[in-house]
Amino acid sequence: MFVDEVDIHITAGHGGQGCLSFRREKFVPRGGPDGGDGGCGGSIHIIASPHHNTLVHYRFHPEFRARRGAHGEGANRSGRNGGDLELEVPVGTIVYEMTEDGPIELADLTDVGQQLLAAKGGLGGRGNARFATSTNQAPRHAEPGLEGEDRQLRLRLKLLADVGIVGFPNVGKSTLIAHISAARPKIADYPFTTLSPNLGVVGLSDNRSFVVADIPGLIEGAHSGYGLGHRFLSHLERTKVLVHIIDVSSASGRDPLNDYDAIRRELALYPTDPNDEVRPLDQRPQVVAANKIDALDEPSRLDRLSAVLREQEVPVYPISAVTGEGLQPLLEALWQTVSSTAQSVPPATQ
Incomplete structure (x- = not known):
């Protein structure tokens, strides 16, 4: 089946939450904050591939979500970043963002391997260890991760032929x-x-x-x-x-x-x-x-x-x-x- 236009919805991964934690060890009564940062959410890339000549594989699977970043942990351990998601499209695909004012062209992928960062993952939140100062040595605050970008896209294929x-x-x-x-x-x-x-x-x-x-x-x-x-x-x-x-x-x-x-x-x-x-x-x-x-x-x-x-x-x-x-x-x-x-x-x- 030849499909040359589809609408898809993509959501990048949310950032992981920063950790609120204090060092607790024997003989260290005032260990101080040791909450690690949350990992960054995965981004979504759209890549022009020579292995496809139709957009049919997106007609029945129009929703894509990248992995979120893991939460930070104690002992200053940062959360793992969410893996990026790569969506392959035929060479010659034009990517539009659908807005209230109409479609806005984001990229025209005319070369093999050309790619677009379609949705950026959210940054991970900072753990409480990041907020320690000389006047606040035991901060009880950590940041939540930021949300990943959310976009409604239209993919339109125009064949590349001489x-x-x-x-x-x-x-x-x-x-x-x-x-x-x-x-x-x-x-x-x-x-x-x-x-x-x-x-x-x-x-x-x-x-x-x-x-x-x-x-x-x-x-x-x-x-x-x-x-x-x-x-x-x-x-x-x-x-x-x-x-x-x-x-x-x-x-x-x-x-x-x-x-x-x-x-x-x-x-x-x-x-x-x-x-x-x-x-x-x-x-x-x-x-x-x-x-x-x-x-x-x-x-x-x-x-x-x-x-x-x-x-x-x-x-x-x-x-x-x-x-x-x-x-x-x-x-x-x-x-x-x-x-x-x-x-x-x-x-x-x-």
């Missing part, structure tokens, strides 16, 4: 990613076979590689929440290049050029925050893969698509995701575009 594969349902996106990478998505001849994004790594010669994401089939109105598209369009925000998979065969009864225009409209209408330095989806470099040429019975469908997009300076690559025909030129073009694009998606022009 290339995003988009298109209407049943145009061959999953077949393509299965052919060019080791990803094995579910493939069948009916709409919405893909119900969650799939990631795959494309390997080329000379140790070159890039990551592709197969986004579930879009439909018109996806930007407004229709179908499955709106839920997953956010996963395109980090991509450098978009590949439109267009079915040029006549079997579907669809018009290739109309399909391309419809997907472009959905990308253009997808809302982006003007304060974010993120290029709108429809302004990313784009490539069209004219799929199913192995079943092409009307060449004019491909010719018309290529002619119109050539005027728009959009490259078109005829391919067959089933037989592999035409895939190598497409992959080389994607590599060139990915490698020539800045490491981070450039900001939109104002």
